[in-house]
Amino acid sequence: MLRISRRFALVVVTMLAISLLSLGGIAAGQSRKPFEGIKIVVFGDAGQNLKPFEWYKDKIKEESGIVIDQVVGVPFTSVYEKLKTEFVAQTGAYDVVVFYPAYLGEFAGLGYLMPLDDFAKKYDPKLDDVSTGVRELNCKYGGKLYALPYDGDVLNLYYRKDLFNNATEKANFKKQFGRDLKVPETWEEFLDIAKFFTRKKGDKLAGETLKEDFYGSAELAARGFSYAWWLARFGSLGGVYFDEDMKPLINSEKGVKALELFKESLKYSPPDVMAYGYEELKNAYLEGKVAMVIQWSDIQKKAQDPRISKIENRSGIAAVPGSRVGDKIVRSAPMPVGRVLAIPRTARHPEAAYWVARYLSVETSLHDVSSSETGLDPYRKSHYANPKSFAALLGNEEAAKEYLDIVAVNLENAYPELNIPGAGNYQDVLDLYINRALSGEMTPKAALDAVAKEWDQITKKLGAARQKEIYLKAVETWKALGIWQ
Amino acid sequence: MNRVTAAPVKGRDFNSWIDKRLPVLFVAPVVGILLTLAIGPLLFIFITSFMSWELVSAAAPQFIWFRNYLNIVLDSRFWNAMKNTLILLVGGVGLQLVLGLITALLLNREFKLKRVVTSLFLIPITIAPVVVGFQWRVIYHESFGPLNYIIRMLRLGNGFAWLADTRTALFSILVAEVWQWTPFVTIVLLAGLQSISPRVYEAANVDGATPWQVFRRVTLPLLKPTIIIVALFRVMDVFKIFDLVFLLTGGGPGTASESVSLYTYINGFRYFSMGYATALAVIQLLIVTIICMNLVKMMKVRRA
Structure with missing residues (x-):
């Protein structure tokens, strides 16, 4: 008969107890992860702005149990067509989608997206912390929450501080224009300064002989987003897309004046400015070829990167110029692109998808918008209150504070993109004719009249009553924000 | 007797029926594939071209005859x-x-x-x-x-x-x-x-x-x-x-x-x-x- 010693029995019992306890612990630990094993697929425009999904893959899995199975990227300009095709076919291929809020009205209005209000009650997306413009214009539709902010794109004015502070240039400007050289407040001042700084090869600029032509300003004038550079002028003049009966107001006096101002500025831009998209415009500024540009918020971060910039510590940022109304200057900063995170109605795991979207929008956003490895821009008050996080990127804390303050101001002056069904179509037509006017194919008036005519046709084609109903919902928000006077 | 003579006649009929249609049977799968893969999509395109089908709106497709072609001309x-x-x-x-x-x-x-x-x-x-x-x-x-x-x-x-x-x-x-x-x-x-x-x-x-x-x-x-x-x-x-x-x-x-x-x-x-x-x-x-x-x-x- 096998005899078991008392000590041996004690060891066995203790080990069994420890094993059971640790198994129980693991089980308890596992049950704390709310979405253990759920796989989700993310969709967005390929490149730097999808990086955070890769960075936090492991952390998300550790905290929630969610596995980010795939991050699908498509070219920047193909986001709409790819998403629309998936939504129409109801493929349910994606759980979290990153897109530009101009499409929110259409995607939410046609029922492609899931309202997030219930999830927001469960997991707080901290919307009070978000800039009003981003929260109200980019994330909501018809009073409901359909998206969480991910990127606070807004246009800002960038200028060469060294040139604006140069004593000779200041004196010459005063002699020529009878006033001090300072950052332009209005579009007319912007043109004067652009004209002043436009010089030929061999001329002097800030005491140095130019080895090549230098230009006062540059614009994004290539097909795609040139309409937003026009909107900056149109909005400041008090222009709106349609009246409350859906009659286009795009070809109003304000519209024509805005286009004339835009066209005038091309006289002081590099000769190939009509081919300038984001990259070309950024490069012209960073290579020190122009004195001023109006661009997205990431440019100031890039201007400080010596690997790509020749104007390190020489770039200033300011509010986008405006129009003088009485003794007030009305400014309008469009928010083209600007990414949001949303959950398709066909998503297989909507709650888990929301958890991931919220994680990126709330928990990691400060790091992501202050990283040089993404093109994401600040949009939360907690971002503006943290210049320290941006100090390394912008040279020092003071520069970071100046940058964040200006971005916050421009976001408060935000001008909405048209986000009703068919927005892509309306915007493309607007962009096309603006481009035709800029290239001299048509006069500004003729171009905008053509836009108005085509917009009428689009509205009729998509159903005038329904379009009006959706547009009026947007107008309510704009009125509340003071955009619609 | 009739029964005896009837069987070969039926057999001949069947054989000649097979002979006549055998080529058709052989060709049928190819024709089927061709119709499905080539002619089918083409027909779909022709039919769609006579419709107003706006995927941007929630409206159902409508048959509008030649209006798309007329709009193209204009x-x-x-x-x-x-x-x-x-x-x-x-x-x-x-x-x-x-x-x-x-x-x-x-x-x-x-x-x-x-x-x-x-x-x-x-x-x-x-x-x-x-x-x-x-x-x-x-x-x-x-x-x-x-x-x-x-x-x-x-x-x-x-x-x-x-x-x-x-x-x-x-x-x-x-x-x-x-x-x-x-x-x-x-x-x-x-x-x-x-x-x-x-x-x-x-x-x-x-x-x-x-x-x-x-x-x-x-x-x-x-x-x-x-x-x-x-x-x-x-x-x-x-x-x-x-x-x-x-x-x-x-x-x-x-x-x-x-x-x-x-x-x-x-x-x-x-x-x-x-x-x-x-x-x-x-x-x-x-x-x-x-x-x-x-x-x-x-x-x-x-x-x-």
Whole structure:
């Protein structure tokens, strides 16, 4: 008969107890992860702005149990067509989608997206912390929450501080224009300064002989987003897309004046400015070829990167110029692109998808918008209150504070993109004719009249009553924000 | 008795029924596949082209007969795109044929490294259109492009904004298209030249024909079927031009370089106007079919 010693029995019992306890612990630990094993697929425009999904893959899995199975990227300009095709076919291929809020009205209005209000009650997306413009214009539709902010794109004015502070240039400007050289407040001042700084090869600029032509300003004038550079002028003049009966107001006096101002500025831009998209415009500024540009918020971060910039510590940022109304200057900063995170109605795991979207929008956003490895821009008050996080990127804390303050101001002056069904179509037509006017194919008036005519046709084609109903919902928000006077 | 005689009659009937229909049975699967894969989608496109089908709105598709076609006729942007496409077609294919013929004639003689040179000619054809587009974008770049660099170096001016100027955008696409596809024309024509019997040339020489007379009266007539075939391929291809336009200019500035294919794509995948886009596609199909039928007819006339 096998005899078991008392000590041996004690060891066995203790080990069994420890094993059971640790198994129980693991089980308890596992049950704390709310979405253990759920796989989700993310969709967005390929490149730097999808990086955070890769960075936090492991952390998300550790905290929630969610596995980010795939991050699908498509070219920047193909986001709409790819998403629309998936939504129409109801493929349910994606759980979290990153897109530009101009499409929110259409995607939410046609029922492609899931309202997030219930999830927001469960997991707080901290919307009070978000800039009003981003929260109200980019994330909501018809009073409901359909998206969480991910990127606070807004246009800002960038200028060469060294040139604006140069004593000779200041004196010459005063002699020529009878006033001090300072950052332009209005579009007319912007043109004067652009004209002043436009010089030929061999001329002097800030005491140095130019080895090549230098230009006062540059614009994004290539097909795609040139309409937003026009909107900056149109909005400041008090222009709106349609009246409350859906009659286009795009070809109003304000519209024509805005286009004339835009066209005038091309006289002081590099000769190939009509081919300038984001990259070309950024490069012209960073290579020190122009004195001023109006661009997205990431440019100031890039201007400080010596690997790509020749104007390190020489770039200033300011509010986008405006129009003088009485003794007030009305400014309008469009928010083209600007990414949001949303959950398709066909998503297989909507709650888990929301958890991931919220994680990126709330928990990691400060790091992501202050990283040089993404093109994401600040949009939360907690971002503006943290210049320290941006100090390394912008040279020092003071520069970071100046940058964040200006971005916050421009976001408060935000001008909405048209986000009703068919927005892509309306915007493309607007962009096309603006481009035709800029290239001299048509006069500004003729171009905008053509836009108005085509917009009428689009509205009729998509159903005038329904379009009006959706547009009026947007107008309510704009009125509340003071955009619609 | 009747029963005995009836059976063979029935058997014969069945056999003759089988004999008559057996070919049909053999062909049926192929016809089925063809109908499903080729004719089916084509029919779908034809039917859709008579509909108003706006995927941007929630409205159901509606049958609107010929309204899409009527709108196309009245659409100035379509005519502008058609004009651009025809400029690319006539200019591009014309230049490719002329340059291709010249290079084929030069390659059709013995010289050192002939094989290497002929192989080098194949390179542009093998490059992916995306790469060609990128390569020419760099070449045409206003500030860094080698083309403007050479112009400045030779003091011919400050260079041009090749892709950003309404006067040069379409021309720039045409040059890239000619660069990529002239070698294809060269290779096909070279094959055509090499298939002409040397005896014909010997006879022409015996008759005292000058080199120009040999080219005009012997080479060209004998090469004509090959020229027509290569023209047929290029016409079909250039009429559908999309990639180079999309990559180099996106149709801009404005609509200065927009082709019919790009305009169709914009309607289909940016505006999601499926009816209008398919009507545009049908029109393209009809035009390219008519052009090709005429070219084939020319070839038959030559043979006759």
